[in-house]
Amino acid sequence: MRVFLLYAPYHHKAFEENIRTVSNDFGVLPPLNLAYAAALFREAGCEVRLMDANALRSTGDEVLKEARAFGPDLLGTYVSTYMFHETREWLGFLKQNLGLPVVAGGINLRLYPRETLSWDEFDYGIIGSGQRSIRAFCRAFESHADMSGIPGVAYKQDGNVIIQPPEDDEQDFAGLPLPARDLLPRGVYQSIVSQLQEFTVMLTSTGCNRRCSFCPIWRNPLQFKPVDAVLMEFEHLVKDLLIREVDIFDADMGMKPARLRAVAEGLLDRGLSIDWSCRMSIGRHLTADLLNLIARAGCRRIFVGIESADTEKLHRGLNKVISPEEVKRVLNDAVDAGIRPLGFFMTGLPGETWSSMMATARLAASLPLDYAQFSRLIPKPGTVLAERIARETGVDYWREYILGNVPERRIGSPWTGLTEKEIEIGTKLAYYMFYFRPRILYRTFRDLRSPKELFKYARTTIRMVSDMFYKDREDR
Numbered sequence: 001m002r003v004f005l006l007y008a009p010y011h012h013k014a015f016e017e018n019i020r021t022v023s024n025d026f027g028v029l030p031p032l033n034l035a036y037a038a039a040l041f042r043e044a045g046c047e048v049r050l051m052d053a054n055a056l057r058s059t060g061d062e063v064l065k066e067a068r069a070f071g072p073d074l075l076g077t078y079v080s081t082y083m084f085h086e087t088r089e090w091l092g093f094l095k096q097n098l099g100l101p102v103v104a105g106g107i108n109l110r111l112y113p114r115e116t117l118s119w120d121e122f123d124y125g126i127i128g129s130g131q132r133s134i135r136a137f138c139r140a141f142e143s144h145a146d147m148s149g150i151p152g153v154a155y156k157q158d159g160n161v162i163i164q165p166p167e168d169d170e171q172d173f174a175g176l177p178l179p180a181r182d183l184l185p186r187g188v189y190q191s192i193v194s195q196l197q198e199f200t201v202m203l204t205s206t207g208c209n210r211r212c213s214f215c216p217i218w219r220n221p222l223q224f225k226p227v228d229a230v231l232m233e234f235e236h237l238v239k240d241l242l243i244r245e246v247d248i249f250d251a252d253m254g255m256k257p258a259r260l261r262a263v264a265e266g267l268l269d270r271g272l273s274i275d276w277s278c279r280m281s282i283g284r285h286l287t288a289d290l291l292n293l294i295a296r297a298g299c300r301r302i303f304v305g306i307e308s309a310d311t312e313k314l315h316r317g318l319n320k321v322i323s324p325e326e327v328k329r330v331l332n333d334a335v336d337a338g339i340r341p342l343g344f345f346m347t348g349l350p351g352e353t354w355s356s357m358m359a360t361a362r363l364a365a366s367l368p369l370d371y372a373q374f375s376r377l378i379p380k381p382g383t384v385l386a387e388r389i390a391r392e393t394g395v396d397y398w399r400e401y402i403l404g405n406v407p408e409r410r411i412g413s414p415w416t417g418l419t420e421k422e423i424e425i426g427t428k429l430a431y432y433m434f435y436f437r438p439r440i441l442y443r444t445f446r447d448l449r450s451p452k453e454l455f456k457y458a459r460t461t462i463r464m465v466s467d468m469f470y471k472d473r474e475d476r
């Protein structure tokens with residue numbers, strides 16, 4: 001059986017936490033989870049083509065041509081909540097022209113399976129990891145058998161959507177095959193801060209041990225790949241795929257400091273030369289010694305959630321606890337070790353005022369950071385915050401959005417007296433206060449590693465300035 005998987009092009013949405021320039025210039029990143037799904041289809045005996053039309057900036061006709069040339073029996077795609085309709089339209093176009101059924105997987109199938117399949121563009125859904133269900137689905141699909149009784153598979157029968165939840169223990173992250181990165185194009189991937197090519201992304205754990213009300217990630221089971229498997233994946237990246245830089249997307253790569261230490265030591269022992277970056281929670285466990293070790297092992301950047309100058313607001317409003325003293329200590333130790341830190345900050349917190357927002361902007365500019373990202377707090381799908389808002393207003397915006405009942409718009413921040421416009425302006429101002437400083441310009445130029453990187457920064461700077469005058473969709 002031949003399966004054509006499409007990663008559909010996507011663009012900034014009005015409800016996103018990031019301002020437009022940041023979403024659009026975030027980079028061109030590979031569809032890691034479709035690469036995982038492709039590996040599962042291959043394990044089930046399928047021949048798979050994975051087309052990253054987002055990275056290739058393909059037109060509809062180009063995608064159609066590629067799909068026709070491959071001659072698939074089935075089309076598949078990844079659906080997030082944010083990009084649902086854009087992806088749906090792409091699959092609708094392919095389905096109409098090829099007359100083939102479509103299977104969808106990914107986060108939106110976990111959150112809104114019924115609503116996803118209420119659209120004609122989607123015939124089947126894989127809910128959850130697909131580890132057991134993809135194989136069973138393929139067997140049933142090939143033999144034209146009934147999909148009933150296959151946990152984790154959603155389908156349609158006589159106009160009804162049938163949801164079959166996955167088995168509780170289906171997700172075994174460590175047991176997943178290596179993502180099929182060999183199916184992805186080369187020379188096209190980069191992030192806003194990456195410096196080398198080939199570049200890719202990687203995940204060594206799922207879930208998180210924190211319970212922040214603005215983040216959905218802790219709802220995934222907390223699972224880790226064993227150190228040996230992580231090192232094997234690094235080795236595969238370096239030796240088989242000639243990757244020179246990787247961004248690790250774990251919620252907190254330092255959650256188990258001994259594990260991080262073992263990964264770093266393993267990289268050094270195996271002589272694997274690769275630049276990497278990762279997200280880490282601030283805490284006492286990030287000692288100068290550990291930071292020095294990971295720097296020697298190739299860690300070039302760490303991304304840390306600092307969020308706000310007002311730790312009280314953070315703690316009470318969002319269930320996140322961090323110590324300002326520890327933030328400074330970790331950042332200084334990281335810089336001393338030769339690691340470039342990026343701080344994540346949030347604007348529009350519960351009880352936020354213009355002056356607390358500006359205090360956050362000033363805090364960011366006062367810390368030894370090389371990069372900062374300011375995101376507006378939004379009730380992301382699947383979060384405690386989104387559930388609270390849905391309860392209070394009686395409307396689940398995301399569900400209605402998937403059903404096509406509400407337009408793409410800012411959801412609003414009823415937890416602060418600030419308007420969306422004020423939060424947007426405060427967020428943009430925070431960016432200008434951070435980036436348009438001699439220290440940042442100097443460090444950016446000093447550490448440039450290619451003319452391409454200079455071009456990337458110049459383009460983002462121009463877009464950032466023009467963004468000041470850009471009106472969001474609902475203002476137009």
Ligand code: B12
Nearest residue numbers: 029031032033036037076077078080081082083105106129
């Ligand atoms: C890595 C990552 C990325 C990477 C790679 C994305 C990708 N398509 O793989 C990049 C940087 C490109 C990315 C982009 C975006 N991301 Co992202 N991303 C993640 C992250 C950290 C891990 C995803 C992952 O690989 N998980 C591991 C795999 C094994 O699990 P999985 O995703 O569930 O996939 C399995 C199954 O679902 C299934 N499956 C998945 N797809 C398919 C398809 C088919 C046909 C089948 C059968 C099965 C199947 O098989 C996989 C193997 O088990 C998650 C957060 C998290 N920790 O989960 C956020 C997350 C999914 N991303 C999120 C967001 C918001 C975005 C962006 C909108 C950001 C932006 N503004 O650009 C874009 C949207 C991209 C899109 N087209 O929709 C949100 C999703 C919110 C939502 N409900 O829509 C999350 C949850 C993070 C968050 N902050 O809330 N992301």
